[in-house]
Amino acid sequence: MTSRDDRINYLDYAATTPVRTEVLEKMLPYFSEKFGNPSSLYSLAGEARFGIDEAREQIASVLGSRPKEIVFTGGGSESNNLAIKGSAMLRASRSGHIITTAVEHHAVLHPIEQLEKLGYEATYVGVDSHGQVDPDDIADAVRPDTFLASVMLVNNETGTIQDVAAIVQKIHTAAERFGINILIHTDAVQGAGKLSLDVDTLGVDLLSLSAHKIYAPKGVGVLYVRRGVELEPLIAGGGQEQQRRSGTENVASIVGMGEALALAEAERASSRLRMSDLSTRLIEGIAERIPGSSFNGTRSSRVPEIMNFSFSGVEGEPILIGLDFKGIAASSGSACSSASLEPSHVLLAMGIAREQAVGSVRISFGRETTETDVDDVLQSLEDVLGQLASFPSAPD
Ligand SMILES: Cc1ncc(COP(=O)(O)O)c(C=O)c1O
Incomplete structure (x- = not known):
């Protein structure tokens, strides 16, 4: 060019x-010297496992969560898919209602559309001229069969912030009226390094992140899953990530993501x-x-x-x-x-x-x-x- x-x-x-350089430097040994499979038992594998554990702790510390609530995925899209389809597929009825907004990333909208084809129903709540959703409109969309709401933290096209904490409050109040429990997911991919990601302040059960938006590699992400929340895994196999996402871990990229999020938060x-x-x-x-x-x-x-x-x-x-x-x-x-x-x-x-x-x-x-x-x-x-x-x- x-x-x-x-x-x-x-x-x-x-x-x-x-x-970023610091991230790359931290990742490099995991391609060559520390190349073991983290699931193996010898000490070489332990080095890789230690790298993943450290990254999990770094991310948990930024989210104010427990390390065990952090699931590494193949990126922001996969995290969104796991949150949405993983919660839908657990439902014995294979039906139910999801609330989302009209301005979500396609990595939220398209999995919901896939579920609609299978018989699930969805409400796409509109926004005002600033791109903001009214928390009352979300609450008004709650039905007795609503099981999930997915509202992004920061819009990737406009930078508009949604008041996720207020939305969560309103959903809980509406859910209480029906005596139901609604899981709340936020796609926080564009919020990392820009806003607080404290999951208790936000009040969410599920939160998606992507490494390549914060100076770490493409193809790795995180889904925060609050303790007690069950999800049907999308990728079944060897049972890595506490049975939530099988497949030998992308160790170097995970290490890079942990370091990148810690640096982004510090700055x-x-x-x-x-x-x-x-x-x-x-x-x-x-x-x-x-x-x-x-x-x-x-x-x-x-x-x-x-x-x-x-x-x-x-x-x-x-x-x-x-x-x-x-x-x-x-x-x-x-x-x-x-x-x-x-x-x-x-x-x-x-x-x-x-x-x-x-x-x-x-x-x-x-x-x-x-x-x-x-x-x-x-x-x-x-x-x-x-x-x-x-x-x-x-x-x-
Ligand atoms: C808001 C939002 N969600 C999800 C994604 C998808 O993330 P990934 O590219 O890691 O799959 C993006 C990336 O553009 C995004 O901006």
Whole structure:
């Protein structure tokens, strides 16, 4: 890729992050010297087992949970699938009702749709123009056969934060009325390193994380499972992870994830201040310099790292290509849908018009982002949009 100074201005940290040096260094011995199978009995295996145990403790300490409540998985998608299908499949009736929101990641929406095909039912609660769900709307959706609610902590396209703790309270009150127990899951993949993940404060029973959003490798994640919660495993076999997720553990990546989450948590407060300043600089810069631009989301309850903008009359794709040409990596909506021209389901749920939604661009910041990078993307957006305006698209 061409770039002004050979350094890509990477502004897509919500899609994925590079593995940080400290994490890589901690992982390296587990590929070669400490390569044993953690389930074996000799001391070589013990080294691998020790690495996993330490990572489990690091993650439990950030979540305020017991180490035994941490299940390592193959990533955020698998964690969501395990929470949703694992709780549904335990039901003897093979039926029941799930509550979720219209703005969840596809790794929550699609497993629920799969369950609907099998006879389960679901309510997709809508959001306001800021992307926020009203806790009362969730409570109103509770039925006598509701067994699961899944509400994300931070939206991956807009950065909007859901008030999960308030939602949990409301669900418990509604569940008491029916004398039922509802499991509560949160997809906290985009919250790690940005918000507190304390499971007791949030009040959740199940919480998903993914390593590659926090400077650790792809293909490893965590599902926190509160003590006493039963799940049907999706992957059966050798019984690893206390029978919850079979398969020889991805030891090096697990070790990397433990280290990455510990580091992210230690740096969370200082990172928040820096990210807020950068975020204000970008949002205000775009509003001042780019006519016809709009900020999609909320200014009050959001993480500063993730921002979503629309540019009236322009599609997102040519903007991204223009930015790429200038050495800037940004994204349209979510990474999974960036190859399709379908407008984002999140923006549509927020009531944003189709034409605006197809013109949306997500910019997300991370550890390496500087003020110079923000000024660079501001200038480049101005240039690219200026060029696109002088080549209006052909009439339909
Ligand atoms: C909110 C959210 N949930 C789940 C996932 C899926 O995580 P993974 O890529 O580890 O499967 C992502 C990744 O984009 C995400 O942003």
